[in-house]
Amino acid sequence: QKEVEQNSGPLSVPEGAIASLNCTYSDRGSQSFFWYRQYSGKSPELIMFIYSNGDKEDGRFTAQLNKASQYVSLLIRDSQPSDSATYLCAVTGAGSYQLTFGKGTKLSVIP
Amino acid sequence: EAGVTQFPSHSVIEKGQTVTLRCDPISGHDNLYWYRRVMGKEIKFLLHFVKESKQDESGMPNNRFLAERTGGTYSTLKVQPAELEDSGVYFCASSQDLRFSGANVLTFGAGSRLTVL
Numbered sequence: 376q377k378e379v380e381q382n383s384g385p386l387s388v389p390e391g392a393i394a395s396l397n398c399t400y401s402d403r404g405s406q407s408f409f410w411y412r413q414y415s416g417k418s419p420e421l422i423m424f425i426y427s428n429g430d431k432e433d434g435r436f437t438a439q440l441n442k443a444s445q446y447v448s449l450l451i452r453d454s455q456p457s458d459s460a461t462y463l464c465a466v467t468g469a470g471s472y473q474l475t476f477g478k479g480t481k482l483s484v485i486p
Numbered sequence: 487e488a489g490v491t492q493f494p495s496h497s498v499i500e501k502g503q504t505v506t507l508r509c510d511p512i513s514g515h516d517n518l519y520w521y522r523r524v525m526g527k528e529i530k531f532l533l534h535f536v537k538e539s540k541q542d543e544s545g546m547p548n549n550r551f552l553a554e555r556t557g558g559t560y561s562t563l564k565v566q567p568a569e570l571e572d573s574g575v576y577f578c579a580s581s582q583d584l585r586f587s588g589a590n591v592l593t594f595g596a597g598s599r600l601t602v603l
Contacts (some may be wrong), residue, residue, distance in 0.1 A: 379528070384507070409588065418490070418577070418594040431498055463529070472517065472542065472581075476529040 377402040381464050381477035390486050394451040398464030398477055401445070408440055409445045409474065411463040419463055422449070454484045490595035492578050498601045504519065504566040505552060505574060507598045509578030511560070517541075517581040518561050519592065524568045532576075547572075575599050581585040 380399040388394045396410075407426045411419035425431045425447065427436040437450040447466075451458055461479040491510040511518045519584050520532040531541040532551070537558035546553070550569070555561040565572050576599075579592040 410593075411594075416596070418541070418596040421591060421593070424591065465529075467590055471529045472519070472528075472534050473518075474521075474592065475531070476521075478528045 376379065376468045377405075377466075377468075377475045379463075379464055379475050379477035380459060381386055381467055382479045384481040385483050386480055387483045387485055389452050390454060390456060390484055394452050394458065394482055394484070396449040396451075396452045396462050396480050398465075399445055399448075400447070400464075400466050400475075402466070402468060402475075403442075403445065403446075404468045405475075406469045406471075407465075407467045408438070409465040410436075410447075410449045411439060411465060412458075413479065415461075415467040422462075425484055443453045451482075454482075456484045456486050459484045488579055490593055491597050492576075492595035494497070494598055495596065496599040496601070498569060498603065499568055500603050501570055502567045504564065505568055505600060507563045507565075507576050507578075507600070509561045509563070509595060511578070511580030512593055515523040515580035515582055515593075516522045517583070518583075519561055519579045519603055520561070520572050521594075522578065523577065523597075524571075529577065532563075552563075565600070568600075570602050573600055 409424045410422045463476045463479045464477040465474040496594040518535040523529045534541045537554045575597040579594040
């Protein structure tokens with residue numbers, strides 16, 4: 376059974392610090408990797424996706440993928456209180472439309 | 487551009503009753519998905535429509551759940567009869583054809599919270 380594991384948190388970081396969110400996955404055939412942010416009671420919102428090994432940067436966000444270690448992470452630089460939310464890691468396999476989600480990590484940015 | 491719209495936002499019903507959830511995807515999105523999050527668990531896939539056709543319904547829990555997408559526009563998810571374990575948040579999402587987006591980027595609705603008493 377395909378699994379995606381995340382530390383549930385809460386992860387607390389001070390404002391302005393770097394928040395590091397981690398995710399591991401069990402299916403070596405996984406091909407695309409997504410980070411969603413979800414505020415309480417709201418819809419999951421895509422932050423970024425990555426499918427090649429290495430880093431992908433978008434503003435304050437950097438996704439890192441290591442397929443050999445089956446590990447994907449999200450770094451948030453200069454964390455703001457508005458970044459406080461649950462961050463969901465999701466993966467899909469080759470040719471698959473299904474997203475397999477982790478349970479999410481709750482991030483709290485302390486002013 | 488309007489997002490994915492779901493209705494109702496919250497439904498409270500008794501065990502054995504029927505509930506119908508509705509999803510309006512983003513206009514032009516052929517792919518429509520239903521996902522569910524049960525309390526304490528991860529969001530899980532239920533099924534996938536391409537236009538009006540069911541592409542993958544491997545995640546549907548049992549035959550008490552019926553999803554339709556008549557005309558390839560909005561979709562409904564009916565639970566009949568509802569059981570206690572059906573409580574959770576039901577998310578709908580939509581996406582463009584992969585040929586245009588390159589990756590299956592889903593846009594989610596805010597969800598319909600179902601409480602079965």
